[in-house]
Amino acid sequence: MATNVVFLRSMQFLGGHLVTYPLLYKLRQLFPNDQLHVVGTDPVAAHYESTPWVDTYIQAQCTRKKLAALKGASRSFVLHYSSEQYALLTFLRRIGVRSGFRNGRVSDFLWTHRWKKDPNEYLGLANLQLARQLSEFCPEAAARGAMAALAENADPTLPLAQVVFIPGGGAGAYKRWHIGSYVALADALKARFGMQSFCFITGPGEAQEADYIAGLGRADFHVARNRSMADIARLCLHARLMVANDCGPSHIAQNVAGKYVGLFHEHEPQWFWHRNGAVALTPDNGTCDIQSITVERVAQACGRLLSEA
Known part of the structure; x- marks a missing residue:
């Protein structure tokens, strides 16, 4: 079974995690039979393992643990856009698909799939662009699909409003x-x-x-x-x-x-x-x-x- 790994940026507030959900949903759609692991430095497993898409959240604060998280991975998607280390780590692990942001870094050439970082682009859309380098799809449809998937576990008695x-x-x-x-x-x-x-x-x-x-x-x-x-x-x-x-x-x-x-x-x-x-x-x-x-x-x-x- 193949494994996809997503490296998160360290984010203090809830919004920084919610903007990753459409990407995680789309990766599950694109690779329904693969494992999906999310790797971050913060203790936020509950944000991810409670979703319908993520198999495992791995907290990795040091380089050794980050490399270990890549063991056996087939594809990596790196949401960092300033650090140099992730392109190098995924390259050293010989990950076949390495998708990341091109942002004027020395290591940007190591990505096999890349998207130019634009500070004026919504973070949730930018994250989806990393998956779009592998397969074309409508970002809005992917985002709405992710929210619909979340809503499947909602309380059906909750009153709706216009x-x-x-x-x-x-x-x-x-x-x-x-x-x-x-x-x-x-x-x-x-x-x-x-x-x-x-x-x-x-x-x-x-x-x-x-x-x-x-x-x-x-x-x-x-x-x-x-x-x-x-x-x-x-x-x-x-x-x-x-x-x-x-x-x-x-x-x-x-x-x-x-x-x-x-x-x-x-x-x-x-x-x-x-x-x-x-x-x-x-x-x-x-x-x-x-x-x-x-x-x-x-x-x-x-x-x-x-x-x-």
């Missing part, structure tokens, strides 16, 4: 559009476009926001509090519109390839998938104050997306 809001921001308040602005946006979408149901997806860091929404007692509001990745995927797949801050679960929303408005405190091209049906909004007053993004601007962006076929 609009999904994701008001998180694990890195801090500077990334969080105010929860009151989301409520005002819901009222605008209801009045102008007839939206009737709204789901607020919150995690452990948004307990105050979740309590606030629940305390409003509105029949058109539902709080999905501390839900699984599968549940979040199911909610996003069934929504007509999604609006999110720059946070981990926003990448599930982006990867369902539906109508999406992302709110950012500054231009973050690596964290936003620029595609049809998606809009990124940043402050337009020369600041990095996400609260300066007005409800009216967001409502207009939502309206443009809702009017598209």
Whole structure:
């Protein structure tokens, strides 16, 4: 049995792991009978071994363990784009297919398959490009397929909504559009476009926001509090519109390839998938104050997306 190995970059926040899911899904599709091992330096096995695609997560912090993880591998996919060591390690192990980023490194010539690193390309899409060097496919279809696969394990009783809001921001308040602005946006979408149901997806860091929404007692509001990745995927797949801050679960929303408005405190091209049906909004007053993004601007962006076929 052949083995595929994916080397992760070390990422502090959830979003850095979620942007790998479409690639892992596609590798399982391309090589359904092969083993798929994911190798990283952080203790994040739960993020990967709980997915439908990964057989084993290997934590390897030293060169010896990284080389050991490559033993018997047929193909390697390296998500690092600054380190020199991974092209050399995969070459020394004589891996037949070595797919990595070309980024002006001395060792870039060692890749058998390569994609030029572009700092303006969404990370999830860039990761998929490594697999596209082996077989052509539609990246959006692969990303949506990954989210649909996740959703197969969702709670089927969880109420669905026309609009999904994701008001998180694990890195801090500077990334969080105010929860009151989301409520005002819901009222605008209801009045102008007839939206009737709204789901607020919150995690452990948004307990105050979740309590606030629940305390409003509105029949058109539902709080999905501390839900699984599968549940979040199911909610996003069934929504007509999604609006999110720059946070981990926003990448599930982006990867369902539906109508999406992302709110950012500054231009973050690596964290936003620029595609049809998606809009990124940043402050337009020369600041990095996400609260300066007005409800009216967001409502207009939502309206443009809702009017598209």
